[in-house]
Amino acid sequence: MNNSRNFQQLLTDVEELLASLDDEHSPRFHELRDRVEATMSQAKAALTKHSNATVSQVRHYAGMADDYITGYPRTAFASGILIGGLLGFLIASARSSD
Numbered sequence: 001m002n003n004s005r006n007f008q009q010l011l012t013d014v015e016e017l018l019a020s021l022d023d024e025h026s027p028r029f030h031e032l033r034d035r036v037e038a039t040m041s042q043a044k045a046a047l048t049k050h051s052n053a054t055v056s057q058v059r060h061y062a063g064m065a066d067d068y069i070t071g072y073p074r075t076a077f078a079s080g081i082l083i084g085g086l087l088g089f090l091i092a093s094a095r096s097s098d
Contacts, residue, residue: 004047004051007043007047008047011040011043011044014036014040015040018033018036018037
């Protein structure tokens with residue numbers, strides 16, 4: 001998540017930099033600016049696509065978990081207790097060894 005936020009901030013900073021340099025009259029500068037803007041657009045699209053795919057995948061797995069819990073509530077409850085107890089034991093062991 002933090003990398004995504006940093007990447008978005010980088011894109012925003014580059015956009016501001018390009019806007020502040022807009023008064024440059026060199027054709028080479030305009031060519032470079034156009035290429036950077038095109039690359040930024042592609043990067044934004046890729047970031048959006050990746051974010052949407054991740055959200056879709058999380059929803060899919062959440063639906064699978066919900067279906068399992070609905071179909072096997074006793075097994076899910078027992079598994080939750082077992083996992084919680086195991087985590088509690090591991091945390092207690094780690095604290096006692098410090």
